[in-house]
Amino acid sequence: xxxxxxxxxxxxxxxxxxxxxxxxxxxxxxxxxxxxxxxxxxxxxxxxxxxxxxxxxxxxxxxxxxxxxxxxxxxxxxxxxxxxxxxxxxxxxxxxxxxxxxxxxxxxxxxxxxxxxxxxxxxxxxxxxxxxxxxxxxxxxxxxxxxxxxxxxxxxxxxxxxxxxxxxxxxxxxxxxxxxxxxxxxxxxxxxxxxxxxxxxxxxxxxxxxxxxxxxxxxxxxxxxxxxxxxxxxxxxxxxxxxxxxxxxxxxxxxxxxxxxxxxxxxxxxxxxxxxxxxxxxxxxxxxxxxxxxxxxxxxxxxxx
Numbered sequence: 001x002x003x004x005x006x007x008x009x010x011x012x013x014x015x016x017x018x019x020x021x022x023x024x025x026x027x028x029x030x031x032x033x034x035x036x037x038x039x040x041x042x043x044x045x046x047x048x049x050x051x052x053x054x055x056x057x058x059x060x061x062x063x064x065x066x067x068x069x070x071x072x073x074x075x076x077x078x079x080x081x082x083x084x085x086x087x088x089x090x091x092x093x094x095x096x097x098x099x100x101x102x103x104x105x106x107x108x109x110x111x112x113x114x115x116x117x118x119x120x121x122x123x124x125x126x127x128x129x130x131x132x133x134x135x136x137x138x139x140x141x142x143x144x145x146x147x148x149x150x151x152x153x154x155x156x157x158x159x160x161x162x163x164x165x166x167x168x169x170x171x172x173x174x175x176x177x178x179x180x181x182x183x184x185x186x187x188x189x190x191x192x193x194x195x196x197x198x199x200x201x202x203x204x205x206x207x208x209x210x211x212x213x214x215x216x217x218x219x220x221x222x223x224x225x226x227x228x229x230x231x232x233x234x235x236x237x238x239x240x241x242x243x244x245x246x247x248x249x250x251x252x253x254x255x256x257x258x259x260x261x262x263x264x265x266x267x268x269x270x271x272x273x274x275x276x277x278x279x280x281x282x283x284x285x286x287x288x289x290x291x292x293x294x295x296x297x298x299x300x301x302x303x304x305x
Contacts, residue, residue: 021062028055029067030092033077033085111288114143114155118232122252124159127299135295138288156286157293158278161249161271162206166278174276175293178300182213182271183264184221185236185253186245191265198222199244204230209247212271219266221245236262251300275300 020026031041032052042052060067067081077085115124120142128140143155161180163171190198200222202210213219222245229235236253239246240261256262277293279285 021059022055025055025059025062026088028052029059030085030088032056032068032075033081034089036074038075110139111157111286111292112141112143112155113157113159113292115159116232117144118236118252119159120144121233130299131292131295135288135291138291140292154280156280156289158280159275159296160278161273161275162208163273163276163278164208169281170278173281174278177275177277177293177296179274180271181250181268182209182247183250183268184213184219184245184247184266185257185262185264186239187242188260188263190239190242190245191263195220196223199224200226201235201238201244201246202226202228203232203235203247204228206232209271213247213269216269216271217266221266 028041028045028047031044032038035041035044038052038056039049042049045052056068063084065080066078067084068075069078070076113124121144124142131138131140159177163174166174186198198221200210213221224244227238227244229238232248232252235246236248236256238244239248240256250257250264250268253262257264277296279289
């Protein structure tokens with residue numbers, strides 16, 4: 001009895017079917033070409049010398065071309081074999097890399113998140129224990145770097161508040177997480193100085209923070225020299241050392257404010273945009289991303305701002 005499917009023609013089946021050589025024979029050929037010996041190829045593949053020879057003979061018969069010729073006691077690729085080996089070697093290299101990546105991905109965290117080192121150390125990492133208790137099946141891989149380098153980490157999500165240097169498409173994709181509140185902080189002793197004698201501590205890659213602060217408050221907090229640092233935690237440390245006034249998001253200095261190590265004489269004001277998660281372009285978000293985003297929203301809202 002024959003069955004006929006009107007949706008698929010015989011020619012469609014031929015088009016869909018890959019015309020590949022026997023893969024076991026192809027692996028034997030690659031090993032022989034790479035090692036220069038049937039014996040060494042057999043040892044590498046844990047097969048007998050006879051089995052590898054049969055695979056090679058089958059491949060040559062299948063292709064209708066000689067791939068090796070004898071050279072002394074060994075084998076040498078023919079011109080056709082050398083050309084074929086170049087393509088096979090490239091394909092095997094690509095397959096090896098792809099398979100290694102597959103293995104790494106299966107063992108690596110399910111969600112890759114990039115954020116500033118300061119946000120990670122001072123807020124996110126201490127909160128992750130709470131996240132893992134609620135979601136033990138979700139694994140987070142963190143890339144902690146500078147604001148300038150975050151976009152080059154290949155992360156599924158980038159956590160940032162300043163998207164002024166991001167493209168329009170990135171800003172449209174950005175997912176709101178929480179408002180941010182910035183304040184000019186310094187030591188209690190430094191706060192007693194006149195604004196003209198205060199140094200401004202600035203972040204090298206988020207320079208818009210001070211501009212936003214002045215536009216929103218009109219406060220002449222620090223009119224002296226400007227000290228610039230590449231990381232927010234360095235700005236905080238500089239303020240703690242009495243070097244000047246740093247403009248920092250309130251969550252990042254909550255402990256220092258509570259302990260009285262830093263003060264914010266002019267309070268904290270909300271900045272436009274807030275903290276956002278920027279999904280990677282050109283690929284779907286892992287299923288865990290939605291859970292992580294909702295958790296972050298709740299956790300960030302629970303911290304007084």
